[in-house]
Amino acid sequence: MRTHESAYDRRRLRQWLAGEARADGVSRRDLLRLLAAAGAAGAAPVALGAPARAAATAPGIVKPLPEELFTVRGTNAETRFAALAGTGYHTPNDRFFVRNHTSTPVLSAADWALTVHGDGLTRDRTVDFSLADLRKLPSVTHTAFVECAGNGRSLFTAQQGQTVSGTSWTLGAIGVARWRGVRLADVLRRAGLSRRAVDVMPRGLDADYVTADGAGLGRVRRPLPLSKALDDVLLAYEMNGEPLPPDHGHPVRVLVPSWIGIASIKWVGDIEVSAEPLYSPWNTDFYRLFGDAYPDGGTAPLTGQTVKSAWELDAGAKLAAGTAHRLTGRSWSGAGGVVRVDVSTDGGGTWHGARLHDAPRRDGWVRWSTRWRPPTPGPYTLLARATDSAGRTQPDSTVHNTQGYLFDAVARHPVNAV
Structure with missing residues:
Protein backbone atom coordinates (compact mmCIF):
# COMPACT_ATOMS: atom_id res chain seq x y z
CA MET A 1 0.00 0.00 0.00
CA THR A 284 2.65 22.20 -1.86
CA ASP A 285 4.63 24.89 -0.04
CA PHE A 286 4.42 23.10 3.34
CA TYR A 287 5.08 19.47 4.24
CA ARG A 288 7.37 18.60 1.37
CA LEU A 289 11.17 18.41 1.37
CA PHE A 290 13.21 21.25 -0.14
CA GLY A 291 16.96 21.68 -0.09
CA ASP A 292 20.19 20.88 -1.89
CA ALA A 293 19.64 17.13 -1.57
CA TYR A 294 16.17 17.24 -3.18
CA PRO A 295 14.74 18.06 -6.62
CA ASP A 296 14.48 21.73 -7.55
CA GLY A 297 10.69 21.66 -7.18
CA GLY A 298 10.77 19.70 -3.94
CA THR A 299 9.67 16.16 -3.25
CA ALA A 300 6.21 14.67 -3.41
CA PRO A 301 3.98 15.59 -0.42
CA LEU A 302 5.10 13.90 2.79
CA THR A 303 3.04 10.98 4.04
CA GLY A 304 4.46 8.40 6.47
CA GLN A 305 6.36 9.25 9.65
CA THR A 306 9.92 8.27 10.36
CA VAL A 307 11.59 6.44 13.27
CA LYS A 308 12.58 8.23 16.51
CA SER A 309 13.51 7.67 20.15
CA ALA A 310 13.31 9.87 23.23
CA TRP A 311 14.40 9.57 26.86
CA GLU A 312 11.90 10.34 29.61
CA LEU A 313 14.32 12.80 31.17
CA ASP A 314 14.76 16.54 30.92
CA ALA A 315 17.89 17.66 29.10
CA GLY A 316 20.60 18.29 31.67
CA ALA A 317 18.90 16.15 34.31
CA LYS A 318 20.99 15.54 37.43
CA LEU A 319 21.58 11.91 38.48
CA ALA A 320 23.47 10.71 41.53
CA ALA A 321 26.88 9.26 40.62
CA GLY A 322 27.62 5.77 41.91
CA THR A 323 23.88 5.02 42.25
CA ALA A 324 21.91 2.61 40.05
CA HIS A 325 19.17 4.32 38.04
CA ARG A 326 16.36 2.89 35.96
CA LEU A 327 16.17 5.08 32.86
CA THR A 328 13.15 4.95 30.56
CA GLY A 329 12.13 6.15 27.14
CA ARG A 330 9.93 5.54 24.11
CA SER A 331 10.56 4.75 20.44
CA TRP A 332 8.19 4.78 17.47
CA SER A 333 7.98 4.58 13.69
CA GLY A 334 5.41 5.12 10.96
CA ALA A 335 6.78 2.32 8.77
CA GLY A 336 6.65 -0.59 11.20
CA GLY A 337 6.66 -1.54 14.84
CA VAL A 338 9.86 -0.92 16.79
CA VAL A 339 11.53 -4.28 17.37
CA ARG A 340 14.82 -3.21 18.94
CA VAL A 341 16.25 -0.27 20.87
CA ASP A 342 19.96 0.03 21.56
CA VAL A 343 21.18 2.54 24.12
CA SER A 344 24.50 4.12 25.01
CA THR A 345 25.39 5.99 28.19
CA ASP A 346 28.85 7.08 27.06
CA GLY A 347 28.09 9.11 23.95
CA GLY A 348 28.16 6.14 21.57
CA GLY A 349 31.34 4.46 22.78
CA THR A 350 29.45 1.30 23.77
CA TRP A 351 25.91 0.08 23.12
CA HIS A 352 23.57 -2.51 24.58
CA GLY A 353 19.97 -3.51 24.04
CA ALA A 354 17.26 -1.87 26.13
CA ARG A 355 14.42 -3.88 27.59
CA LEU A 356 11.20 -3.42 25.58
CA HIS A 357 7.92 -3.31 27.49
CA ASP A 358 5.40 -3.35 24.60
CA ALA A 359 4.76 -5.41 21.49
CA PRO A 360 5.81 -3.70 18.26
CA ARG A 361 3.07 -1.91 16.35
CA ARG A 362 3.40 0.50 13.43
CA ASP A 363 0.90 3.06 14.66
CA GLY A 364 2.14 3.22 18.25
CA TRP A 365 5.34 3.24 20.24
CA VAL A 366 7.24 0.94 22.56
CA ARG A 367 8.30 1.85 26.06
CA TRP A 368 11.76 0.69 27.08
CA SER A 369 14.11 0.82 30.03
CA THR A 370 17.76 0.35 30.90
CA ARG A 371 19.83 0.27 34.12
CA TRP A 372 22.74 2.65 34.53
CA ARG A 373 25.13 3.52 37.35
CA PRO A 374 27.14 6.67 36.48
CA PRO A 375 30.68 5.75 37.56
CA THR A 376 31.87 9.26 38.44
CA PRO A 377 30.44 12.77 38.61
CA GLY A 378 30.47 14.78 35.40
CA PRO A 379 28.62 15.29 32.10
CA TYR A 380 27.37 12.31 30.07
CA THR A 381 25.53 11.91 26.78
CA LEU A 382 22.75 9.33 26.50
CA LEU A 383 21.80 7.89 23.12
CA ALA A 384 18.91 5.66 22.03
CA ARG A 385 18.70 4.09 18.57
CA ALA A 386 15.57 2.25 17.40
CA THR A 387 15.08 -0.30 14.63
CA ASP A 388 11.62 -1.04 13.22
CA SER A 389 10.08 -4.10 11.59
CA ALA A 390 10.59 -2.56 8.14
CA GLY A 391 14.35 -2.66 8.74
CA ARG A 392 14.84 1.06 9.30
CA THR A 393 17.37 2.07 11.97
CA GLN A 394 17.92 5.61 13.18
CA PRO A 395 20.97 7.10 11.43
CA ASP A 396 23.73 9.22 12.94
CA SER A 397 22.50 12.27 10.99
CA THR A 398 19.46 13.33 8.97
CA VAL A 399 19.71 14.73 5.44
CA HIS A 400 19.03 18.47 5.69
CA ASN A 401 15.83 20.04 4.38
CA THR A 402 15.04 23.73 4.67
CA GLN A 403 11.83 23.35 6.69
CA GLY A 404 13.25 20.86 9.16
CA TYR A 405 10.89 17.94 8.63
CA LEU A 406 11.31 14.26 9.56
CA PHE A 407 14.40 14.46 11.76
CA ASP A 408 15.22 10.83 12.50
CA ALA A 409 18.84 10.81 13.66
CA VAL A 410 19.85 9.50 17.07
CA ALA A 411 19.28 12.37 19.53
CA ARG A 412 22.09 13.29 21.89
CA HIS A 413 20.65 13.68 25.38
CA PRO A 414 22.90 15.42 27.93
CA VAL A 415 22.72 14.59 31.64
CA ASN A 416 24.94 15.34 34.62
CA ALA A 417 26.08 12.90 37.29
CA VAL A 418 26.53 14.65 40.63
Whole structure:
Protein backbone atom coordinates (compact mmCIF):
# COMPACT_ATOMS: atom_id res chain seq x y z
CA MET A 1 0.00 0.00 0.00
CA ARG A 2 2.74 2.48 0.92
CA THR A 3 4.56 1.95 -2.42
CA HIS A 4 1.35 2.54 -4.35
CA GLU A 5 0.64 5.71 -2.36
CA SER A 6 4.14 7.07 -3.01
CA ALA A 7 3.79 6.47 -6.74
CA TYR A 8 0.36 8.06 -6.68
CA ASP A 9 1.69 11.17 -4.94
CA ARG A 10 4.43 11.51 -7.56
CA ARG A 11 1.84 11.26 -10.32
CA ARG A 12 -0.32 13.90 -8.62
CA LEU A 13 2.69 16.21 -8.35
CA ARG A 14 3.40 15.87 -12.07
CA GLN A 15 -0.26 16.56 -12.84
CA TRP A 16 -0.26 19.71 -10.73
CA LEU A 17 2.93 21.03 -12.31
CA ALA A 18 1.40 20.42 -15.74
CA GLY A 19 -1.71 22.38 -14.79
CA GLU A 20 -3.95 19.30 -14.69
CA ALA A 21 -4.83 19.42 -10.98
CA ARG A 22 -6.91 21.85 -8.98
CA ALA A 23 -5.55 23.69 -5.93
CA ASP A 24 -8.38 24.47 -3.55
CA GLY A 25 -8.68 28.16 -2.78
CA VAL A 26 -5.24 29.14 -4.07
CA SER A 27 -4.31 30.27 -7.57
CA ARG A 28 -1.66 28.43 -9.54
CA ARG A 29 0.42 31.64 -9.63
CA ASP A 30 0.25 31.97 -5.84
CA LEU A 31 1.21 28.32 -5.39
CA LEU A 32 4.26 28.80 -7.61
CA ARG A 33 5.22 31.84 -5.50
CA LEU A 34 4.73 29.88 -2.29
CA LEU A 35 6.74 26.95 -3.61
CA ALA A 36 9.59 29.28 -4.50
CA ALA A 37 9.47 30.84 -1.05
CA ALA A 38 9.41 27.44 0.66
CA GLY A 39 12.46 26.26 -1.25
CA ALA A 40 14.47 29.42 -0.67
CA ALA A 41 17.64 29.07 1.37
CA GLY A 42 16.88 32.31 3.14
CA ALA A 43 13.97 30.93 5.15
CA ALA A 44 13.68 32.26 8.68
CA PRO A 45 15.92 30.18 10.94
CA VAL A 46 14.78 28.35 14.01
CA ALA A 47 15.85 30.27 17.12
CA LEU A 48 17.82 27.94 19.34
CA GLY A 49 19.98 30.29 21.35
CA ALA A 50 17.39 30.78 24.08
CA PRO A 51 14.94 28.10 25.22
CA ALA A 52 11.24 28.71 24.65
CA ARG A 53 9.48 30.16 27.70
CA ALA A 54 7.42 27.69 29.69
CA ALA A 55 4.09 29.19 30.75
CA ALA A 56 0.69 28.33 32.16
CA THR A 57 -1.16 29.50 29.04
CA ALA A 58 -0.54 30.05 25.34
CA PRO A 59 -2.37 32.14 22.74
CA GLY A 60 -5.36 30.24 21.41
CA ILE A 61 -4.94 27.09 23.54
CA VAL A 62 -7.79 26.19 25.89
CA LYS A 63 -6.32 23.69 28.35
CA PRO A 64 -3.92 24.59 31.16
CA LEU A 65 -0.23 24.26 30.28
CA PRO A 66 1.69 23.84 33.55
CA GLU A 67 5.41 24.24 33.03
CA GLU A 68 6.17 20.82 34.49
CA LEU A 69 4.18 19.27 31.62
CA PHE A 70 4.66 21.58 28.65
CA THR A 71 6.98 23.98 26.89
CA VAL A 72 5.03 26.69 25.08
CA ARG A 73 6.19 27.42 21.55
CA GLY A 74 4.13 30.26 20.12
CA THR A 75 0.63 28.95 19.42
CA ASN A 76 1.81 25.42 20.22
CA ALA A 77 2.59 23.43 23.34
CA GLU A 78 5.24 20.70 23.42
CA THR A 79 4.98 17.83 25.88
CA ARG A 80 7.98 17.50 28.17
CA PHE A 81 9.04 13.89 27.77
CA ALA A 82 9.99 13.66 31.43
CA ALA A 83 6.28 14.20 32.20
CA LEU A 84 5.42 10.91 30.46
CA ALA A 85 7.44 8.73 32.82
CA GLY A 86 5.11 6.31 34.58
CA THR A 87 1.97 7.46 32.74
CA GLY A 88 1.33 4.21 30.88
CA TYR A 89 1.09 3.52 27.17
CA HIS A 90 -1.48 6.18 26.25
CA THR A 91 -0.61 9.85 26.61
CA PRO A 92 -3.03 11.43 29.10
CA ASN A 93 -5.21 14.07 27.46
CA ASP A 94 -3.88 16.75 29.78
CA ARG A 95 -0.29 15.99 28.63
CA PHE A 96 -0.93 15.59 24.89
CA PHE A 97 0.96 18.13 22.78
CA VAL A 98 -0.94 20.87 20.93
CA ARG A 99 -0.18 21.93 17.36
CA ASN A 100 -2.30 24.87 16.18
CA HIS A 101 -1.91 26.89 13.02
CA THR A 102 -4.19 29.60 14.45
CA SER A 103 -6.18 29.04 17.64
CA THR A 104 -8.49 26.43 19.11
CA PRO A 105 -12.14 27.01 18.19
CA VAL A 106 -14.68 26.16 20.90
CA LEU A 107 -17.48 24.39 19.02
CA SER A 108 -20.86 23.01 20.05
CA ALA A 109 -21.27 19.30 19.37
CA ALA A 110 -25.02 19.78 19.10
CA ASP A 111 -24.64 22.39 16.36
CA TRP A 112 -21.79 20.71 14.51
CA ALA A 113 -22.29 19.07 11.13
CA LEU A 114 -19.94 17.49 8.60
CA THR A 115 -20.57 18.34 4.96
CA VAL A 116 -19.34 15.85 2.35
CA HIS A 117 -19.39 17.26 -1.16
CA GLY A 118 -17.69 17.27 -4.56
CA ASP A 119 -17.68 15.83 -8.04
CA GLY A 120 -16.25 12.59 -6.71
CA LEU A 121 -19.69 11.74 -5.32
CA THR A 122 -22.51 10.32 -7.36
CA ARG A 123 -24.46 13.13 -9.04
CA ASP A 124 -21.98 15.66 -7.58
CA ARG A 125 -24.14 15.99 -4.49
CA THR A 126 -23.77 17.34 -0.96
CA VAL A 127 -24.51 15.25 2.15
CA ASP A 128 -24.53 16.41 5.78
CA PHE A 129 -23.81 14.26 8.84
CA SER A 130 -24.49 15.31 12.43
CA LEU A 131 -22.53 13.85 15.32
CA ALA A 132 -25.61 11.73 16.11
CA ASP A 133 -25.51 10.41 12.53
CA LEU A 134 -21.88 9.38 12.92
CA ARG A 135 -22.61 7.65 16.22
CA LYS A 136 -25.21 5.49 14.48
CA LEU A 137 -22.52 4.01 12.24
CA PRO A 138 -20.33 1.10 13.42
CA SER A 139 -17.69 2.46 15.79
CA VAL A 140 -14.00 1.62 15.66
CA THR A 141 -11.40 2.04 18.42
CA HIS A 142 -7.79 2.40 17.34
CA THR A 143 -4.63 3.25 19.29
CA ALA A 144 -2.29 5.42 17.24
CA PHE A 145 0.20 8.23 17.57
CA VAL A 146 -0.19 11.72 16.17
CA GLU A 147 3.14 13.44 15.52
CA CYS A 148 4.02 16.74 13.93
CA ALA A 149 6.24 16.41 10.84
CA GLY A 150 8.59 18.95 12.44
CA ASN A 151 9.09 16.95 15.63
CA GLY A 152 12.81 17.07 16.42
CA ARG A 153 13.33 20.10 14.14
CA SER A 154 15.59 21.95 16.61
CA LEU A 155 18.10 19.09 16.43
CA PHE A 156 18.99 19.99 12.84
CA THR A 157 20.67 23.06 14.35
CA ALA A 158 21.63 21.78 17.81
CA GLN A 159 23.29 18.59 16.52
CA GLN A 160 24.03 19.25 12.87
CA GLY A 161 24.63 23.01 12.78
CA GLN A 162 22.07 23.55 10.01
CA THR A 163 19.56 26.34 9.54
CA VAL A 164 15.89 25.36 9.23
CA SER A 165 12.59 27.22 9.52
CA GLY A 166 9.55 26.51 11.67
CA THR A 167 8.66 25.79 15.28
CA SER A 168 11.72 24.60 17.19
CA TRP A 169 10.32 21.37 18.60
CA THR A 170 12.61 19.04 20.50
CA LEU A 171 10.98 15.56 20.56
CA GLY A 172 7.72 16.22 22.42
CA ALA A 173 5.44 16.94 19.45
CA ILE A 174 3.95 13.44 19.63
CA GLY A 175 1.31 11.64 21.64
CA VAL A 176 -0.37 8.24 21.54
CA ALA A 177 -4.08 7.98 22.29
CA ARG A 178 -6.92 5.49 22.06
CA TRP A 179 -9.21 7.01 19.45
CA ARG A 180 -12.83 6.04 18.88
CA GLY A 181 -14.92 7.02 15.89
CA VAL A 182 -16.12 5.79 12.52
CA ARG A 183 -14.26 4.76 9.42
CA LEU A 184 -13.97 7.52 6.87
CA ALA A 185 -14.65 4.84 4.27
CA ASP A 186 -18.10 4.19 5.77
CA VAL A 187 -18.98 7.88 5.70
CA LEU A 188 -17.80 8.32 2.11
CA ARG A 189 -19.81 5.33 0.93
CA ARG A 190 -22.89 6.60 2.77
CA ALA A 191 -22.41 9.91 0.99
CA GLY A 192 -22.38 8.17 -2.40
CA LEU A 193 -18.75 7.63 -3.40
CA SER A 194 -18.28 7.59 -7.16
CA ARG A 195 -15.85 5.42 -9.08
CA ARG A 196 -14.44 8.66 -10.46
CA ALA A 197 -13.15 9.80 -7.06
CA VAL A 198 -9.37 10.09 -6.67
CA ASP A 199 -8.78 12.56 -3.81
CA VAL A 200 -10.43 13.38 -0.49
CA MET A 201 -9.72 16.71 1.23
CA PRO A 202 -10.86 17.33 4.84
CA ARG A 203 -10.92 20.96 6.01
CA GLY A 204 -10.92 22.27 9.57
CA LEU A 205 -13.19 24.80 11.25
CA ASP A 206 -10.38 26.80 12.81
CA ALA A 207 -9.74 30.35 11.63
CA ASP A 208 -8.15 31.15 8.27
CA TYR A 209 -4.37 30.91 8.34
CA VAL A 210 -2.44 34.05 7.36
CA THR A 211 1.30 33.85 6.73
CA ALA A 212 3.81 36.27 8.19
CA ASP A 213 3.89 38.17 4.88
CA GLY A 214 0.11 38.58 4.87
CA ALA A 215 -0.92 35.84 2.44
CA GLY A 216 -4.31 34.42 3.39
CA LEU A 217 -4.34 30.66 2.83
CA GLY A 218 -7.81 29.85 4.16
CA ARG A 219 -8.65 27.14 6.64
CA VAL A 220 -6.23 24.25 7.18
CA ARG A 221 -6.88 21.43 4.71
CA ARG A 222 -4.85 18.67 3.08
CA PRO A 223 -5.87 16.07 0.52
CA LEU A 224 -5.53 12.33 0.90
CA PRO A 225 -5.39 9.83 -1.96
CA LEU A 226 -8.53 7.72 -1.98
CA SER A 227 -6.45 4.59 -1.35
CA LYS A 228 -5.46 5.90 2.09
CA ALA A 229 -8.87 7.40 2.86
CA LEU A 230 -10.50 4.00 2.35
CA ASP A 231 -7.81 2.12 4.28
CA ASP A 232 -7.46 2.99 7.99
CA VAL A 233 -8.54 6.63 8.36
CA LEU A 234 -11.03 7.47 11.13
CA LEU A 235 -13.35 10.33 11.93
CA ALA A 236 -12.67 10.32 15.67
CA TYR A 237 -15.00 11.76 18.31
CA GLU A 238 -13.39 10.26 21.44
CA MET A 239 -9.86 10.37 22.84
CA ASN A 240 -8.83 7.99 25.62
CA GLY A 241 -12.45 7.23 26.46
CA GLU A 242 -13.60 10.87 26.63
CA PRO A 243 -15.13 13.27 24.10
CA LEU A 244 -12.37 15.00 22.17
CA PRO A 245 -11.04 17.99 24.15
CA PRO A 246 -11.25 21.34 22.31
CA ASP A 247 -7.51 21.53 21.62
CA HIS A 248 -7.53 18.07 20.05
CA GLY A 249 -10.38 18.50 17.60
CA HIS A 250 -13.74 18.62 19.40
CA PRO A 251 -16.22 17.51 18.30
CA VAL A 252 -14.71 15.45 15.43
CA ARG A 253 -11.25 15.17 13.92
CA VAL A 254 -9.60 13.13 11.21
CA LEU A 255 -7.11 10.48 12.31
CA VAL A 256 -4.65 9.24 9.67
CA PRO A 257 -2.58 6.52 11.39
CA SER A 258 1.21 6.50 10.82
CA TRP A 259 1.16 9.65 8.65
CA ILE A 260 2.49 13.09 9.54
CA GLY A 261 0.22 15.01 11.89
CA ILE A 262 -1.01 17.63 9.39
CA ALA A 263 -3.02 14.88 7.66
CA SER A 264 -5.10 14.39 10.83
CA ILE A 265 -7.18 17.55 10.42
CA LYS A 266 -8.73 18.81 13.68
CA TRP A 267 -12.25 20.28 14.00
CA VAL A 268 -13.19 18.86 10.61
CA GLY A 269 -16.15 20.68 9.06
CA ASP A 270 -16.26 19.50 5.47
CA ILE A 271 -14.69 16.93 3.20
CA GLU A 272 -14.36 17.45 -0.52
CA VAL A 273 -14.37 14.30 -2.64
CA SER A 274 -12.83 15.05 -6.01
CA ALA A 275 -12.66 13.34 -9.40
CA GLU A 276 -9.30 15.04 -10.02
CA PRO A 277 -6.18 15.56 -7.90
CA LEU A 278 -6.39 18.33 -5.29
CA TYR A 279 -3.72 20.54 -3.79
CA SER A 280 -3.58 23.03 -0.96
CA PRO A 281 -0.72 25.01 0.59
CA TRP A 282 -0.35 22.19 3.13
CA ASN A 283 0.96 19.77 0.52
CA THR A 284 2.65 22.20 -1.86
CA ASP A 285 4.63 24.89 -0.04
CA PHE A 286 4.42 23.10 3.34
CA TYR A 287 5.08 19.47 4.24
CA ARG A 288 7.37 18.60 1.37
CA LEU A 289 11.17 18.41 1.37
CA PHE A 290 13.21 21.25 -0.14
CA GLY A 291 16.96 21.68 -0.09
CA ASP A 292 20.19 20.88 -1.89
CA ALA A 293 19.64 17.13 -1.57
CA TYR A 294 16.17 17.24 -3.18
CA PRO A 295 14.74 18.06 -6.62
CA ASP A 296 14.48 21.73 -7.55
CA GLY A 297 10.69 21.66 -7.18
CA GLY A 298 10.77 19.70 -3.94
CA THR A 299 9.67 16.16 -3.25
CA ALA A 300 6.21 14.67 -3.41
CA PRO A 301 3.98 15.59 -0.42
CA LEU A 302 5.10 13.90 2.79
CA THR A 303 3.04 10.98 4.04
CA GLY A 304 4.46 8.40 6.47
CA GLN A 305 6.36 9.25 9.65
CA THR A 306 9.92 8.27 10.36
CA VAL A 307 11.59 6.44 13.27
CA LYS A 308 12.58 8.23 16.51
CA SER A 309 13.51 7.67 20.15
CA ALA A 310 13.31 9.87 23.23
CA TRP A 311 14.40 9.57 26.86
CA GLU A 312 11.90 10.34 29.61
CA LEU A 313 14.32 12.80 31.17
CA ASP A 314 14.76 16.54 30.92
CA ALA A 315 17.89 17.66 29.10
CA GLY A 316 20.60 18.29 31.67
CA ALA A 317 18.90 16.15 34.31
CA LYS A 318 20.99 15.54 37.43
CA LEU A 319 21.58 11.91 38.48
CA ALA A 320 23.47 10.71 41.53
CA ALA A 321 26.88 9.26 40.62
CA GLY A 322 27.62 5.77 41.91
CA THR A 323 23.88 5.02 42.25
CA ALA A 324 21.91 2.61 40.05
CA HIS A 325 19.17 4.32 38.04
CA ARG A 326 16.36 2.89 35.96
CA LEU A 327 16.17 5.08 32.86
CA THR A 328 13.15 4.95 30.56
CA GLY A 329 12.13 6.15 27.14
CA ARG A 330 9.93 5.54 24.11
CA SER A 331 10.56 4.75 20.44
CA TRP A 332 8.19 4.78 17.47
CA SER A 333 7.98 4.58 13.69
CA GLY A 334 5.41 5.12 10.96
CA ALA A 335 6.78 2.32 8.77
CA GLY A 336 6.65 -0.59 11.20
CA GLY A 337 6.66 -1.54 14.84
CA VAL A 338 9.86 -0.92 16.79
CA VAL A 339 11.53 -4.28 17.37
CA ARG A 340 14.82 -3.21 18.94
CA VAL A 341 16.25 -0.27 20.87
CA ASP A 342 19.96 0.03 21.56
CA VAL A 343 21.18 2.54 24.12
CA SER A 344 24.50 4.12 25.01
CA THR A 345 25.39 5.99 28.19
CA ASP A 346 28.85 7.08 27.06
CA GLY A 347 28.09 9.11 23.95
CA GLY A 348 28.16 6.14 21.57
CA GLY A 349 31.34 4.46 22.78
CA THR A 350 29.45 1.30 23.77
CA TRP A 351 25.91 0.08 23.12
CA HIS A 352 23.57 -2.51 24.58
CA GLY A 353 19.97 -3.51 24.04
CA ALA A 354 17.26 -1.87 26.13
CA ARG A 355 14.42 -3.88 27.59
CA LEU A 356 11.20 -3.42 25.58
CA HIS A 357 7.92 -3.31 27.49
CA ASP A 358 5.40 -3.35 24.60
CA ALA A 359 4.76 -5.41 21.49
CA PRO A 360 5.81 -3.70 18.26
CA ARG A 361 3.07 -1.91 16.35
CA ARG A 362 3.40 0.50 13.43
CA ASP A 363 0.90 3.06 14.66
CA GLY A 364 2.14 3.22 18.25
CA TRP A 365 5.34 3.24 20.24
CA VAL A 366 7.24 0.94 22.56
CA ARG A 367 8.30 1.85 26.06
CA TRP A 368 11.76 0.69 27.08
CA SER A 369 14.11 0.82 30.03
CA THR A 370 17.76 0.35 30.90
CA ARG A 371 19.83 0.27 34.12
CA TRP A 372 22.74 2.65 34.53
CA ARG A 373 25.13 3.52 37.35
CA PRO A 374 27.14 6.67 36.48
CA PRO A 375 30.68 5.75 37.56
CA THR A 376 31.87 9.26 38.44
CA PRO A 377 30.44 12.77 38.61
CA GLY A 378 30.47 14.78 35.40
CA PRO A 379 28.62 15.29 32.10
CA TYR A 380 27.37 12.31 30.07
CA THR A 381 25.53 11.91 26.78
CA LEU A 382 22.75 9.33 26.50
CA LEU A 383 21.80 7.89 23.12
CA ALA A 384 18.91 5.66 22.03
CA ARG A 385 18.70 4.09 18.57
CA ALA A 386 15.57 2.25 17.40
CA THR A 387 15.08 -0.30 14.63
CA ASP A 388 11.62 -1.04 13.22
CA SER A 389 10.08 -4.10 11.59
CA ALA A 390 10.59 -2.56 8.14
CA GLY A 391 14.35 -2.66 8.74
CA ARG A 392 14.84 1.06 9.30
CA THR A 393 17.37 2.07 11.97
CA GLN A 394 17.92 5.61 13.18
CA PRO A 395 20.97 7.10 11.43
CA ASP A 396 23.73 9.22 12.94
CA SER A 397 22.50 12.27 10.99
CA THR A 398 19.46 13.33 8.97
CA VAL A 399 19.71 14.73 5.44
CA HIS A 400 19.03 18.47 5.69
CA ASN A 401 15.83 20.04 4.38
CA THR A 402 15.04 23.73 4.67
CA GLN A 403 11.83 23.35 6.69
CA GLY A 404 13.25 20.86 9.16
CA TYR A 405 10.89 17.94 8.63
CA LEU A 406 11.31 14.26 9.56
CA PHE A 407 14.40 14.46 11.76
CA ASP A 408 15.22 10.83 12.50
CA ALA A 409 18.84 10.81 13.66
CA VAL A 410 19.85 9.50 17.07
CA ALA A 411 19.28 12.37 19.53
CA ARG A 412 22.09 13.29 21.89
CA HIS A 413 20.65 13.68 25.38
CA PRO A 414 22.90 15.42 27.93
CA VAL A 415 22.72 14.59 31.64
CA ASN A 416 24.94 15.34 34.62
CA ALA A 417 26.08 12.90 37.29
CA VAL A 418 26.53 14.65 40.63
